[in-house]
Amino acid sequence: MLKIIIILIAVFIVIYLLFFKSKSRAVDGAELMVECGKCGIFVSEKEALMKEGKYFCRECFRRKK
């Protein structure tokens, strides 16, 4: 009986880890788009530059500086 419980817990952990991994992988794969605080253009979060809690596209960030 104890073995069955241990196996069930192990299976649950594996399923949980797989779900968690695929979830985080999906977040990594799909590029999050953020709106530029100045011109309103959508840029990927990786390309966006943050200043004072707002995202800016490279163009606006350069102009602002």
Ligand SMILES: [Zn+2]
């Ligand atoms: Zn912009």
